[in-house]
Amino acid sequence: MGRKEASMDLSQYQVGKSSKTVRVFIWIFMVVWACINLYPLYWMLTFSLKDNLQIWTTNKFGLPDPWVWGNYKEALDSGPIFKYFFNSILVALFTIALTLIAALMATYAISRIQWRFSKTVERIFMLGITIPIQASVVPVFVVLNKLEMLDSYQALVIPYAAFALAMAILICSGFMTEIPISLDEAAYIDGCGRAGVFFKVILPLMKPAMATASIYTFLQCWNELMFAQTFNTADKYMTLPVGIMQLTGTHTTNWGAVGAALSIATIPMVIIYVLLSRRIQDSFIAGAIKG
C-alpha cells in the first residue's frame, strides 16, 4: 500500500463550482496562511542584510536600505559554518548509506524469503517507529562515553541510522512486494543464490524505493538537534543545527550577522525543496501512510 500512495497521482482535478464569493474567500484565506508561512523566511533574508539600527528601530519591516552585505562576511568569520555544513552532509550521507544497506537487506529477508517468523520480525522492526529517541539518548551517551566515541561522525551516524531503519524498511517493503516473485524463481533456475538474486534482480529494481527512503532519512537527520547537541559538542564534528545554535547564541551584538548565519544554513535547503518539492512531499506521505 505504501507504494501506491507514494506514487499516487496528486494532479489537479476540478469538481463542480462553488459560488464565487466562497471561492474568493477561500482564496484569500489561502493567501494569508501562505504569507504567514513565507514571512519568517522573507524577514530572515531581509534582516540578514540590515544593520542593527535598521533592524531594531528605523526599518523593521521593509527591504534593507542600505544593503549590508558585510553581515555575511561577519557570519562566516565568526565560526566555521562551512565546516558545520560539511559535517552535516557527511553525517547525512553515511546515515543514508547505512540505513539503505540495513533496510534493503532486512526487507529482502522478510519479504522475499519465505520463513515462519518473517511477519513477526517485520512487526518488531516496525515498533521502531513508535520508540522515541528519548529512550536511547542516556544509555547511548553512556556507551559512547565509555568507548570514547563522543565527538565523532559515527556517534551520530549509527543512532540516526537505527532510528531511520523502521521507516526505511516500511518504504522498501512497499516497493519490494510489487516486484513479481517469478523474477526470483527465474534467477534461481539460472543458478543464482540468495545473494545473486538480491544484487542482480532486486537491487536494480529498487531505485525508486531507495530515492524515497534516502530523502526521508536525509530530512530526519539534517535538522536533528537532541542527539547532535548531546553527543557532538566539539567544533570539529558539530553538525549545522548545533553550530548555528552556538553561533547565534554567542554573538547577539549584531543581529544582521545572526540573520546571515541563519540564511546560510537555510537557503540550500530551500533551493533543494524548490527543485524537488514533489518528491520530498511524496517521501513524507509514503513514510506516514502505514505508520
Place this chain on the structure above:
Amino acid sequence: MRVMTNRKNDWISIILFLLPALILFIGILVAPLIASGYFSFFEWKGFGDKTYIGLQNYKDLFDGTEVPFLLSAKNALLLALFSLIIQLPLSLGLALLLGKGVKGERFFLSVNFLPVLISSVVIGTLWKKIYYPTGGLLNSVLRALGILKKGQADILWLAESAINPQTGKRYSYILGAVFVPMIWQYVGYHMLLMYAGVKSVPPELREAAKIDGATDGQINRHIVLPSMKQIIKVCVIFSVTGSFKAYDLIAILATYKTRQAAVPSILLLDQTINWGKYGRGSAVAVLLIIMCFLAAIIISEVFKDREKV
C-alpha cells in the same frame, strides 16, 4: 544439480541478511530501552558504582520538589491538547480546501509545508527575535496597532516571571509563547498527509455525489472524511506523541529550561547531562516512553470503536 527455490528455508542466508538491521535495532533501540528501565532504579553519576534505590527516582519525580516533572507532564498534555484542537483542525481545513482544487494548489501546498523542512534552530532563533521585548516584531506590531500604548512597558514574552510596572502584577507568557511556533511549524506536515488522504478519494465519487445534488459540506462529511479515517488516526498519534516528545523549540526559546516551560525531554537531558543524575533522567525517559505508548494505544482504540458504530 542443486537448485535453490523460494520455498527453501536456509537460515544462514536469512540471518546474514537480517544481521545489519538487527545489530542496529538491538544495539540502539532495544538494549538502551531496557537499560533506561534498569538505570531508573539506581542512583548513578554515569560512571563508577550504581546504588540501588528502588522506586526513589520515581518518587522524587512525582514529589516534585527538586524536579518539576508533574509540571512538565502537564505542559506536555497541554501542548497535545492545543495541537488537537488547533493544529489538526487547521491542517484538515487546509487539506480539504486544497484537495477540492484551488487556484495555485501546488504552490500553496508547497509553501505551507515549507516550515517542516526548516531547521528548528532557525525557526527558534527567528521566533526569539519576534518575541524580543524592545524592537521585537510582536511588540512592535502591538504598538503599531495601539494595543500597547505609549509609555506602557514592553511585554516580556519569554520571561519566566515578569512584573507589569503599571499594575504591579506578575505574569508569565512563556508557555504560550513557545507553544505558538511549535504548533505552527507542523500544521503543514499534517496538512500534507491529510491532503494525500483527500486526493485518494476517486474524483468520480465526488462527481456522482455532486450530480445527486450534494453540497461541498455533505461531500466532505459523508464521502471524504470517512475514507480519511486511517490518515487522521496517524495524524492524531503523531501530533500527540510529537507533543510529548517536544524538545527542539523549547530548548532554543526557553532560557531557564527547567521551570515554567519545562517538558519531559528537557528534564531528561538536564538531569543527566547537566546534573549527573543518570538514574533520575532515565526514570523521566521511562515515564515519557509509557506516555507515548499509552497515547498510541488509546488513540488506536478510540478509532477502532468508531469503526464498529
